[in-house]
Amino acid sequence: MTEKQAPPLFDELATIFKPSSDIVQTPLQLKDHRAFLFYVKSVVDGDKLQQTVIRPFFEMGSEEDFASYIQSLPNRTDIPDKDKLLIKLSSGLVLIAIGDSTFLLDVRIVKNNEIQETVMEPTIHGPQKGLSEDIETTINLIRQRYHNSSLKVEEIPKNDISNRAIVLLYDNDRIDPRILKKIKAELEGITNALFESAEDLQHFLNRSKLTLFPTTMVTERPDRIVYNLVAGKVIIAIDGSPNVIVAPIIFFDFMSSMEDNYHVSVITGFTILLRYLGLFTCILLPSLYIAMTSYNPEILRIELALTVAGSRIGVPYPSFIEVIFMLFFMELLTEASMRLPKAVSGTATTVGGLILGTAATEAALTSTIMVIIISAVAISTFVIPINEMSFAVRVVRFLLIIYTSLFGLVGLLLGFMGFIMFLANKDSLGEPYLRIPWKGKNAELGMDNK
Amino acid sequence: MNRFLIYLILINTLTNMVSITPRILIAGGDTGTILGMALAITTGIVLTYFLVILFSRFPGQGLPEILKAYTPKWFAFPVLLFMAAAWYVAGLFTLMIYTFIILRFLTPEMSIYTIVLTFALVVTYGVLMATRNILYMSEVIFILVVPFIVFVQMKGYLDPSLNWDYIRIALMQVNQLPDYGAFTSSLFIVIGTANLVIFNRAFTTLKKPTLKGMAILTVAFMYILATTYLLPIGFGGFDSLENALYPWIMTSDSIRMKFGIVERIVFIFIGSFLALGVVSMIIHWHVSIHLFSSVFQFKRLKWKSYNLTLPLFIVFFWIVAMTLTKRMTVEGLYRTIEMYDDFVLPAMLILLVGSLLLAKKGASSKWRENKKY
Numbered sequence: 014m015t016e017k018q019a020p021p022l023f024d025e026l027a028t029i030f031k032p033s034s035d036i037v038q039t040p041l042q043l044k045d046h047r048a049f050l051f052y053v054k055s056v057v058d059g060d061k062l063q064q065t066v067i068r069p070f071f072e073m074g075s076e077e078d079f080a081s082y083i084q085s086l087p088n089r090t091d092i093p094d095k096d097k098l099l100i101k102l103s104s105g106l107v108l109i110a111i112g113d114s115t116f117l118l119d120v121r122i123v124k125n126n127e128i129q130e131t132v133m134e135p136t137i138h139g140p141q142k143g144l145s146e147d148i149e150t151t152i153n154l155i156r157q158r159y160h161n162s163s164l165k166v167e168e169i170p171k172n173d174i175s176n177r178a179i180v181l182l183y184d185n186d187r188i189d190p191r192i193l194k195k196i197k198a199e200l201e202g203i204t205n206a207l208f209e210s211a212e213d214l215q216h217f218l219n220r221s222k223l224t225l226f227p228t229t230m231v232t233e234r235p236d237r238i239v240y241n242l243v244a245g246k247v248i249i250a251i252d253g254s255p256n257v258i259v260a261p262i263i264f265f266d267f268m269s270s271m272e273d274n275y276h277v278s279v280i281t282g283f284t285i286l287l288r289y290l291g292l293f294t295c296i297l298l299p300s301l302y303i304a305m306t307s308y309n310p311e312i313l314r315i316e317l318a319l320t321v322a323g324s325r326i327g328v329p330y331p332s333f334i335e336v337i338f339m340l341f342f343m344e345l346l347t348e349a350s351m352r353l354p355k356a357v358s359g360t361a362t363t364v365g366g367l368i369l370g371t372a373a374t375e376a377a378l379t380s381t382i383m384v385i386i387i388s389a390v391a392i393s394t395f396v397i398p399i400n401e402m403s404f405a406v407r408v409v410r411f412l413l414i415i416y417t418s419l420f421g422l423v424g425l426l427l428g429f430m431g432f433i434m435f436l437a438n439k440d441s442l443g444e445p446y447l448r449i450p451w452k453g454k455n456a457e458l459g460m461d462n463k
Numbered sequence: 464m465n466r467f468l469i470y471l472i473l474i475n476t477l478t479n480m481v482s483i484t485p486r487i488l489i490a491g492g493d494t495g496t497i498l499g500m501a502l503a504i505t506t507g508i509v510l511t512y513f514l515v516i517l518f519s520r521f522p523g524q525g526l527p528e529i530l531k532a533y534t535p536k537w538f539a540f541p542v543l544l545f546m547a548a549a550w551y552v553a554g555l556f557t558l559m560i561y562t563f564i565i566l567r568f569l570t571p572e573m574s575i576y577t578i579v580l581t582f583a584l585v586v587t588y589g590v591l592m593a594t595r596n597i598l599y600m601s602e603v604i605f606i607l608v609v610p611f612i613v614f615v616q617m618k619g620y621l622d623p624s625l626n627w628d629y630i631r632i633a634l635m636q637v638n639q640l641p642d643y644g645a646f647t648s649s650l651f652i653v654i655g656t657a658n659l660v661i662f663n664r665a666f667t668t669l670k671k672p673t674l675k676g677m678a679i680l681t682v683a684f685m686y687i688l689a690t691t692y693l694l695p696i697g698f699g700g701f702d703s704l705e706n707a708l709y710p711w712i713m714t715s716d717s718i719r720m721k722f723g724i725v726e727r728i729v730f731i732f733i734g735s736f737l738a739l740g741v742v743s744m745i746i747h748w749h750v751s752i753h754l755f756s757s758v759f760q761f762k763r764l765k766w767k768s769y770n771l772t773l774p775l776f777i778v779f780f781w782i783v784a785m786t787l788t789k790r791m792t793v794e795g796l797y798r799t800i801e802m803y804d805d806f807v808l809p810a811m812l813i814l815l816v817g818s819l820l821l822a823k824k825g826a827s828s829k830w831r832e833n834k835k836y
Binding site: 428 | 569570573581582584585592593597602606725727730737738
């Protein structure tokens with residue numbers, strides 16, 4: 014009986030993977046026919062391997078039968094070059110050698126494929142489950158909501174250190190080919206980086222170093238993804254992240270919640286109105302207070318002006334210090350309750366609430382009206398549905414406060430206009446960021462077709 | 464008609480409501496303002512129509528590109544330079560008017576330098592924006608502001624203290640021959656289309672004027688001009704407004720919101736027009752700076768990869784603006800604007816239409832030459 018040796022490729026691979034202890038290189042032998050398996054134990058589904066490879070081996074009559082059986086399995090893939098092969102093996106593929114031929118089988122086991130609850134953008138109506146950390150499951154979730162052959166799933170080869178899959182999803186019939194080309198170029202332009210998650214990748218997509226407003230959106234809702242696919246946008250998914258990136262995006266996308274589609278029209282209109290009023294309130298109100306108390310109290314009706322002035326009696330510094338002081342503590346409180354473990358955050362909010370509430374007023378460090386304004390501002394910041402936008406708005410608020418403290422009411426007005434200009438001058442992958450999206454885009458005069 | 468073109472025209476129209484224009488109109492009140500305005504609307508509509516048609520022959524091109532391609536150099540450069548100066552001065556007037564208004568009504572203790580500096584930061588950013596983005600920005604601001612303006616005007620028309628008899632007296636002057644000053648200053652209001660000299664770069668497929676678009680413009684012009692002239696008269700009286708510096712601000716201060724948080728409507732009025740004024744200023748100076756840079760382009764003036772021509776012009780713009788605003792008086796400004804409207808504006812319009820016709824002729828002859836080969 015001639016002893017068959019494992020193919021030289023197997024030994025070579027084994028030396029590369031050493032000293033990892035979860036490498037398995039095992040021969041299968043029945044009478045005189047043999048096969049060799051090579052895989053990484055911790056990422057391979059043992060049961061499935063047993064069912065589809067090992068048991069058939071012992072039931073087959075000859076090596077040829079077994080080889081043609083393996084050949085016809087649906088999870089067989091072609092063998093790539095050696096570098097790719099190493100990546101594939103470490104992601105859970107099994108290398109099988111029968112006689113002179115070798116096969117590669119996908120029997121990976123993915124432990125993180127459970128579907129997540131929606132945490133960032135919860136809704137009352139509509140789907141409650143988000144995506145998964147496993148990219149296969151994510152693609153499955155999207156495909157199951159979008160049965161259309163024009164939905165393309167395209168893998169982008171990327172040479173970052175972790176070798177994770179990055180996948181583009183788009184509707185081929187609806188997407189603007191120029192945008193697709195731009196995104197691909199943009200993705201290929203990213204060099205030498207390690208992507209932790211979708212949020213991380215998003216930062217690399219923003220070319221400039223200093224950005225305030227996000228130019229791509231990170232979402233976890235499959236319904237939002239489908240909505241955006243229909244609108245002709247590109248979804249970028251990365252393995253290991255429960256969120257995907259949507260691009261290009263405009264300002265108004267950040268102000269829309271998926272819930273808007275699930276309500277009666279009047280209710281939707283009301284909530285949208287509420288949201289925009291909230292946006293204006295949380296940007297303008299603190300600066301307006303400064304302008305009205307320190308610069309132009311005569312604008313308010315006389316009773317109100319007197320009430321404001323009366324509540325400021327005893328406050329020892331000008332209004333802008335008061336506003337910055339209170340906002341600073343409010344931001345600290347928001348930040349602390351977000352980062353702390355749940356057990357402690359309750360204490361933080363209670364203590365903070367005490368300080369910001371009555372105590373600060375009684376100590377005459379701030380006026381009562383200021384406390385009301387600060388809480389109104391804090392609440393209205395949370396009305397903005399997408400978290401990233403409300404973070405950006407928090408920064409804008411401070412800039413506007415500075416401008417108003419320097420230049421008064423005119424400064425407030427001009428500063429706000431500057432904010433609008435800044436948004437209008439921005440673009441997300443060539444798509445203007447702040448353009449009012451009227452219905453009937455054909456009337457858009459071909460201004461963008463340059 | 465393109466909606467962005469309509470915004471461009473209407474912003475120019477609305478901005479002038481609060482400025483010196485009503486004073487000029489009222490000053491000519493008993494010498495034929497009504498017919499002057501009517502004539503200006505007709506001229507404005509006809510000019511708008513022809514300018515849009517002329518510019519639509521050169522899609523995506525501003526006046527500098529058109530003139531450089533189809534007219535001789537000795538003609539193109541002086542014309543561009545003159546227009547650049549004219550547009551700069553138009554923007555400068557807006558800056559001065561609003562600086563004076565702010566100084567008088569909002570922050571009397573603030574120094575003029577501080578007020579101009581408030582504008583400087585924001586307007587500089589706006590002027591240096593891309594042409595296309597200025598149009599997007601003006602749409603957003605237009606939509607945010609116009610409801611307030613309409614509200615103020617409705618409030619004015621419905622106010623019981625509005626005396627319609629004064630308005631009737633003013634309308635009785637219709638039999639006077641048109642007043643030249645009233646005509647030109649109304650013409651300035653309705654001629655926002657002229658901004659296409661640079662903004663045509665953003666309109667790659669500028670459509671021919673449609674009946675609907677022209678009808679909207681005609682109605683808007685008539686309403687705005689009538690309101691500009693007649694509403695202050697209705698509040699202030701036909702004879703007594705002659706010495707008022709800012710008739711419209713006085714008018715809006717006559718209106719009171721009984722139950723509003725802001726009781727005096729004048730602040731809403733100033734605020735909304737200030738926003739439009741800033742947009743109008745950005746539009747004018749954007750046109751001006753691009754016309755200037757089409758004449759003088761300093762290729763060597765570079766920092767890293769940025770060409771510093773535009774920032775240099777901006778700095779220059781602000782230095783001139785600061786010194787002039789400091790020296791100017793309200794009365795002086797009034798006289799200057801009157802002169803500008805009477806002489807510079809007609810000259811500029813004639814030059815604009817003339818040069819476009821010339822370029823059109825040049826373009827068609829060039830086309831014929833090319834066809835021969």
